[in-house]
Structure formats: C-alpha cells, structure tokens
Amino acid sequence: MAWRWVGEPPIPADLEQRWHSQGDAETWLGEFYPELREAGVRAVRLYEEDRLVYGPMSLDPK
Template sequence: MMLPEQPATFRQPSATERPWWWRLEDASGAEVAAAGFEGQRFLSQADAESWVGEIWAELAEAGVDGVTLFEHDRQVYGPMSLHA
C-alpha cells in the first residue's frame, strides 16, 4: 500500500521554494559547520537577513566568523563579519 505524499506543512521546503541561504565561514573564508545552524534556507532575502540578525551572536559563539548571503548559487553579498 502506498501512502500519499506528505503535505507541504510537514515536509522540508526544497531549495527551489527557499532559495536564500547563508554560507557560514571561518576567519579564512572557508565554509564551516556550526551545529544546528547550517542548512537553513529562506523564502526571501528579508527573511534570511532577519534570521542572521537575530542569531549572529550565537553563530559567533559556535565558531562562525563571517557569513555570505546566496540566492540559489548566486553570491548576493559578503563575507560579512560577525565581530565588532
């Protein structure tokens, strides 16, 4: 017996549905994994910027030195330092 596809509210949105994302970087600009923060995707640039604005201090504590914003594979801006 085949089950129906999960409703959109219960599945992770695809990269096409959420094209905005941040690359988390160390001081040299290399991509880093910060437990629980990588892989976040957003519907709009404003959503992505709000998210990083709310948790930048937590990202810095997790070892992230800077972030770069992307829409799909296009770099929008960055790197942007998370330090004063």
C-alpha cells in the same frame, strides 16, 4: 528561490537553514548572530541559490 548563509568557518548543521526571501534570511542573521559567533563563525556570505548576493560580512561586533 532559496536563500542561505554560508559561514567562514562553516555554519554548524544544527543552525543551517534556507529561506524563501532575502528579508527572512537577513532577519534570521540578526537574531542568531550571537549563536553563530559562539559557534566560531566569523564571517558570512548570502547566496540566492548559487549566486553570491553579498559578503563576506564580518560578524565581529567591533
């Protein structure tokens, strides 16, 4: 299975990735959310393949 984050607005191509587990995807988000915010991403959704797992989740620090 492939896990991926979809951003609003879209995650820049140089930051896009896919993972084999939900935990790996969530760990990555925890590490890279400052870069995503800096790139203008304000919310994300987590997908397993084409199935929405959860979101949108705000990246707003408030």
